[in-house]
Amino acid sequence: MKSIYFDNAASAPMLESVVQSMSQVLMEMTGNPSGTHKHGRKCRAAIEKSRKSIAENFNASIGEIFFTSGGTESNNTALNCSVDQYGVQRIITTPIEHPSVLNTLSFLKTKRGIQVEFLAVDNMGRIDLAELENKINAQNDRTLVSIMHANNEIGVINPIAEIGEICKSNNILFHTDAVQTVGHLPIDLNSMYISFLSASGHKFHGPKGIGFLYVNSNNIIQPFINGGSQERNVRGGTENLAGIVGMAEALEYCKNNLDKKRQHVVALRQYFIEKIKTALPPTVKIMSMEDPEDCLYTILNIMVPQTAKSDLLLMNLDIAGISASGGSACSSGAEKGSHVIGAITNNKQAGKSVRFSFSFLNTTEEVSQTIEVLKKSL
Ligand SMILES: Cc1ncc(COP(=O)(O)O)c(C=O)c1O
Structure with a gap:
């Protein structure tokens, strides 16, 4: 794998x-x-x-x-x-x-x-x-x-x-x-x-x-x-x-290589966003701003509704060989609520947030595979 x-x-x-x-x-x-x-x-x-x-x-x-x-x-x-x-x-x-x-x-x-x-x-x-x-x-x-x-x-x-x-x-x-x-x-x-x-x-x-x-x-x-x-x-x-x-x-x-890198990652992130909207349940919410002018193009944060399955989401991704994170580096993989998500939702959002962050080394194929795993896990 x-x-x-x-x-x-x-x-x-x-x-x-x-x-x-x-x-x-x-x-x-x-x-x-x-x-x-x-x-x-x-x-x-x-x-x-x-x-x-x-x-x-x-x-x-x-x-x-x-x-x-x-x-x-x-x-x-x-x-x-x-x-x-x-x-x-x-x-x-x-x-x-x-x-x-x-x-x-x-x-x-x-x-x-x-x-x-x-x-x-x-x-x-x-x-x-x-x-x-x-x-x-x-x-x-x-x-x-x-x-x-x-x-x-x-x-x-x-x-x-x-x-x-x-x-x-x-x-x-x-x-x-x-x-x-x-x-x-x-x-x-x-x-x-x-x-x-x-x-x-x-x-x-x-x-x-x-x-x-x-x-x-x-x-x-x-x-x-x-x-x-x-x-x-x-x-x-x-x-x-x-x-x-x-x-x-x-x-x-x-x-x-700034422009080349940026172009590649912006397109990849856009593809990820489209796939989230079309292939995943509508309850999956995008927490980051979509426009790469307002938001760092390397980061995409999503929120999935709180269920028994969502609790295991990071683990399921990990088992499938996909490394993503539940928050900042210090809490990567740790099942800890995020102070950032808490602040932007007034601590009202019940769900699990997952951060996907990209580099120019990532591919659309990797995005497609990740969407499939998300689909199955949810
Ligand atoms: C915004 C921000 N500030 C500071 C740090 C800490 O940097 P370092 O890992 O080099 O100590 C990080 C690392 O995750 C970060 O994302």
Whole structure:
């Protein structure tokens, strides 16, 4: 049985060119990047070349890219630094952020007394910019806005350029978790007001355990991991050289193939939507926005009515060799209610939500097979 991988938003398969670039580093780059000798300098050069190509991808400067261990660390760092170093006292966010944001905010609230305010989301996960402005205006000093670029469970896209403009005109900080969009949507950081942006390599066909935090050059940050002078003194510890090189390679591939990749996945997702509507019972609901302009084209979330069969749906898919997810990566396969679905349905929707997430490596044949399994399981 050929397996089908529809959990790309949890982790996208590494590209062959990424594996090759990393193997080369592992085989040939013996030194420590902090070493001053030839071997060390070779490693340092590889890191700085990667930083340059990543920065260029976003129209950012090299001094604005800090390598981290992934999206979780980037989110934690942006939020904690805002409180510790910028004196932020209030954070405005949404209830559908990733747990690495929500749990950090809950920590900052209980341990540090930070005021956390949630914007309402509608039945598609959209925020209201007027509400954001009202909240900011109610008390705008020492405020940070933390709103994700695209949601990882339903794919709704937030208008980060407009949110940035609102934050800019109020002179407050803006963090966006762009873990699901980097590599999939073009992002020009020079043309937007964004103070911090989080990204993670394994969401765009790079390696796991590596990511970066963009910190706008107006916002100098102090060390958040004390140690050596790596990452311009702010994150001590010997760099994950192979991870950094692999991530830069993956991003370069995504940049060069963005339109082709997008076209393929948009068509695949559209085919999936049509099949859901024509081949599955009408009780199966599409929870993501259908238009790929409003919704991240890599994600499609469906809800099936709560029955004994639906409880076993993910398991049945798994038995048929199809990997999908019940929510975010942390709860992939876990039979746990989703806070995102809860928020967009006011906790009223009784059903089981399943997220299918695609990459350019998926095929329409795989969609057809999945529809057949869904048909049988339901
Ligand atoms: C939106 C979002 N933010 C953050 C993360 C965490 O990223 P990482 O796995 O690199 O820690 C994820 C991973 O699922 C995500 O989807």
